[in-house]
Amino acid sequence: MKCDRLVGRLRRLNWPAQLGLAALVVAVAAGALWVGGTILAPDDRIWARIQSERVLRVATDASYPPFSAVGPDGALYGLDVDLANALGDRLGVTVRIENITYDALLQALASERADLVISAFVADLNQLDDAAYSDPYFVAGLRAVVPHDDPGELDSLAPWTWAQARVLGVEYGSMGDVLSRQWARRVAGLTVERYETAADALDALLAGEVTAVLVDAVTAHAIVGAQDAVRLSGPTLDPEPYVIATGARSPQLLREVNRILAELEADGTLSALRQKHLGMDD
């Protein structure tokens, strides 16, 4: 009966009061969840082991230069390798890097064979039961490259406007080709030239055969870093941020990884690594 009376009183409230009350109830519940989640967070066994053994185990698929690859001497090299070592330095632990095929990287986390995956890895949202993901350290995707004196700037909200009246070079069949076909349906005067590889498209830009190219970000940064005559235009399209993966039940380790990534970004270490391996100027 008391419950009926309470419901009756609630019904007599005007709608702003009802909404305010609902918001208050939700806010209190969310606060309780947040506090509870903090207090009841599971122990991070992986972090505890790293602390006790002073070893950080990193899995990488060393088949993707300039991020991770095997050199002629058999040693691993690349941005991901340097990043793993930088993380180890900041944590004050020894880093052991294992070369694992790409398909098995997350399994290495799930089976606790590795503590981290650093491997030009794009967050796999289908695997959230097994993995958690850091802030990104590089954004892959598509970049537009133009001659240095090109007056326009690609706008990601209306890229077809930028593309109007251009001769755009793309790799045949690539996502750049997909986008350029979409733009060509929206604007007049866009000519698309298709090349066998992204490098061929960039060569065509340097030769003046096209007025812009749309290629993958890694290739774009490499050419812009090496050639003063061209520059990037606008933001990354169809972005794919590269992240570090931890096990899903390693919240402390993930926090530490994010903290150190922020440090490395702030003090210029990450910027230097991107410059060293990708020829990239931030």
Place this chain on the structure above:
Amino acid sequence: MDELNTWRTRSRKPLNVLARVAVLATVLLAMPRAVLPPLEVGPQQAVETQHPITCTHTRLTDEVEPWKILRTLELVREMGAPTVVEYFPWAYYEPEAGLYDFAAAELRIDLAANQGVGVIARLGGIVPSWARPQNADGTPGPDTFLPEEHFPDFADFVAAFVERFDGRLAAIILWNEPNIALEWGFRRPDPEAYTRLIRLAADRAHAADPDLIVLAGALAPTLEPEGSDLALNDLVFLERMYAAGAAEVLDGLAVHAYGLSFPPDDPPAPDALNFRRVELVREVMARYGEGEAPIYVTEMGWNDSPRWTRAVRPGVRIDYTIAALAYAEAHWANVPAVCIWAFRYPAPQRSYGDYFTLVTPEFVRKPIYDAVRAWAVEDLWP
């Protein structure tokens, strides 16, 4: 790199979070109940094709909105593919033992029929929780783990499915890739046990529809040796299946034929994983008197991810895919369908798997889609 900042997690101040939750709750409370417009299905369509071998594996299983299912099948028809393979996980259709709910399958098969597209139904995969073994903590075990005492339950499901869609299926496939532990409950693959499963299921399927083509689950191409806990070489697994009597109940085989980084005419060899490995499968079949039985290539293709080491360049992928379809058509007898994996995913996977598809989740046709369509419908080569 300023762009990275847009992707970074912001500091999670409690008040900030609470304010957002409160605003969201308010909006949700004030929002009227969403009503989807009824799906408008047009008149009966027919597939126009010059190469009816063209087929693709759709992924409508996890597609929620009916208009997206219809749009997918319209694009399949326009591409000139008269057949699709679609997956019907057991657990989705029999949530409780003996309680079947085929509404979702009905929608998919009806819309395919409206577009003039035949459906090869892949049955199995996810085992209902009631048929799985329990973990030590009482939770259901791996979702691909089917204990032998529940084999008859799977056969019951197959029979119920076939009865429901009697005469409306191009073929059925029993299970998927049973030669890898991932698809066999994380146990060591067991060809004899799998054969006992399909003997039960195929008999029930044929009893329900004697004209139905019943195919064994396609095996994953792999070179894993006997004794491996991960997988078993597909040719060895197949040999043991036939030795255990699989041929007595099957009408043909489903086969997976990925090209990886090799061209489609790369010659077959027992230690090579390539598109023409299908020819080695045919040799095994012939040894057991099944040399004339149909082979349906229910998954094939190349990947053009810039990140995956077994991928090829996008333009090469297009060339290889068309060449493979043409090769199968010209050289392989009794191969009614070669199905490209995969037509489209409902959502991006954010992994190299996205680079197997022909159409993006947003229904943007990739250049490979246009190339397959040009070949199948107009007989034009890229």
